[in-house]
């Protein structure tokens with residue numbers, strides 16, 4: 001174990017590390033400047049449990065209804081050897097796909113979060129996926145190949161994370177496209193923008209993982225296309241429709257954030273030597289650590305709360321409470337407009353002319369006083 005790994009293990013305490021999945025890796029891009037999130041995720045700390053123990057449980061995860069609906073739609077799309085999906089791919093990719101072989105690389109257990117190293121089965125499945133992907137890339141003939149449930153691998157904070165997406169990787173003429181199946185509806189050719197953005201980022205995780213695997217095999221990673229195919233139900237029926245999405249932007253954000261996590265040493269500098277987020281439970285199953293102590297430990301790591309955290313991070317309710325007196329809680333545009341003034345109390349005092357601005361605050365203070373005057377006039 002390296003000293004960094006030892007330090008991360010000490011932060012995590014006596015509980016098993018929580019592994020990433022595509023959703024959690026994608027969420028890392030939501031607030032790349034937050035040290036708290038980067039440190040906790042690098043250490044594999046269960047943020048959901050931490051949030052619950054300090055009294056700010058988040059509401060995350062899909063409902064059972066959404067999971068069942070998603071599974072039913074995926075099964076529908078893959079019926080008859082993916083015949084209907086192939087038709088959609090022909091249309092969207094604009095290339096003839098005369099025939100396609102189908103390889104289902106799934107194997108028990110079919111979970112989205114997979115423990116590496118300790119689970120030899122997953123390592124074997126990953127090796128098998130790698131072998132087939134490499135063979136398809138190097139023996140590219142006229143026949144295309146559909147890979148269902150390939151076991152991908154990506155390094156996150158220096159540790160391998162195995163990902164088993166519900167996706168099909170399509171190889172045509174030596175080029176791969178990631179196909180992501182989602183159950184949110186496209187109505188009148190419009191879909192929920194936030195859901196599309198989340199699907200695009202998750203697909204980018206798979207593109208990055210596939211590129212890494214091919215690169216490791218000495219092949220050109222760019223043969224995995226930055227255009228992914230998103231398949232969703234159309235209108236109010238279960239009829240699938242497909243769209244091409246360019247994920248280059250998501251790829252570069254992901255790379256940046258993963259590189260930052262790989263340099264987790266820099267983030268650990270300056271944290272108290274005895275800092276720990278240990279959630280080990282006592283005989284009654286409840287963590288022995290007091291919530292107040294745990295909250296104090298959290299507060300020693302810098303956070304960068306923004307309202308967007310509410311949909312992307314398990315700690316959002318805690319961080320929102322902590323940031324309640326800061327301008328960051330009002331959103332990035334407000335915080336940026338007030339550049340350098342962190343406290344709402346200071347903002348109000350400057351607006352009311354109760355304190356004199358320092359050199360850095362003059363411009364913002366002028367705007368605040370103007371805004372306060374206009375507000376007073378409007379109310380008068």
Ligand code: SF4
Nearest residue numbers: 034305309313316319
């Ligand atoms: S909720 Fe807190 S820990 Fe999570 S990203 Fe936002 S500021 Fe960071």
